Amino acid sequence: MSKLTPLGSLPYPQPTDVADVPLHLQSLAEAIDGRTVLRFTDIANLQARVTNPVAGMVAWLGTPGRLFHYAGNHWAPVAPGPVHKVNNNEGSTTSTTFVETLTSATGDPMAVSFTAPPSGSVIVTVGAYTYNSAADGLAYMSAAVRLGTTVKLAAHEDRSSIVRSAARVSASTQFQVSGLTGGALHTVTPAYRAGGGAGNTASFDNRFVRIDPVT
Structure with a gap:
C-alpha cells in the first residue's frame, strides 16, 4: 500500500505494492495536479472546472491576467492591487x-x-x-x-x-x-x-x- 510524504501528502509505492508503474504515476500526478499553478481563461472557466477547491490553491486567469488563490470561501487575487x-x-x-x-x-x-x-x-x-x-x-x-x-x-x-x-x-x-x-x-x-x-x-x-x- 502506498505511503504519503510527511509534508505534501504525496503518494509513493512500497515494495509490497502491485508492480503497476502507470497506476503509481497516475496517483502521484493526481495528487500533484491541484498543487501546481492551474491555468484557466477566466473565473467562470475556473469555477466550472474546479468544483471542490481547497484553501491554498493557486490559479492563473488569462482574464484579467493575474494570479488568484483560493482563500477558503472564494477566489481572490494573490496580490490585490488598486x-x-x-x-x-x-x-x-x-x-x-x-x-x-x-x-x-x-x-x-x-x-x-x-x-x-x-x-x-x-x-x-x-x-x-x-x-x-x-x-x-x-x-x-x-x-x-x-x-x-x-x-x-x-x-x-x-x-x-x-x-x-x-x-x-x-x-x-x-x-x-x-x-x-x-x-x-x-x-x-x-x-x-x-x-x-x-x-x-x-x-x-x-x-x-x-x-x-x-x-
Whole structure:
C-alpha cells in the first residue's frame, strides 16, 4: 500500500505494492495536479472546472491576467492591487442632492468595478478640478459603493471633497469602506452636488476615482 510524504501528502509505492508503474504515476500526478499553478481563461472557466477547491490553491486567469488563490470561501487575487479610473470630460450640476451623472459630460455614471479583498475593506479616493459659479458657492464630490444594485454605502457630505470657490481648485477626499463581501464584484460610482445658494452650478473636470484594497 502506498505511503504519503510527511509534508505534501504525496503518494509513493512500497515494495509490497502491485508492480503497476502507470497506476503509481497516475496517483502521484493526481495528487500533484491541484498543487501546481492551474491555468484557466477566466473565473467562470475556473469555477466550472474546479468544483471542490481547497484553501491554498493557486490559479492563473488569462482574464484579467493575474494570479488568484483560493482563500477558503472564494477566489481572490494573490496580490490585490488598486483600481483607478480617470474621466477628463468636464460636467456640472445644479442639483442640491447627490447625482451620479453631470450635465454636458460623457462617460457618466463613472462606475468603477473592483473585487473586494478577503478583508472586505477598501480605501476609496475621489477627486477633481472643482469650482462653483458663485464665489461663495459649494461643490461636493463623494461616491456610492454598491454590490450589484444594493447600495452598501451612499454618497454623503461627510465623505466628500468640498470646494467653496469660483476658481478651479484641485480637491480630493479619501474614506474607508468595510463590511464588503470578499471575492464579490462591487462598484464605486462618484456622485456630485452643488450648495451654498439657489441656482449655483458646481462644475467638475479631470475627475478620478481609485480603490485600494485593505489586506
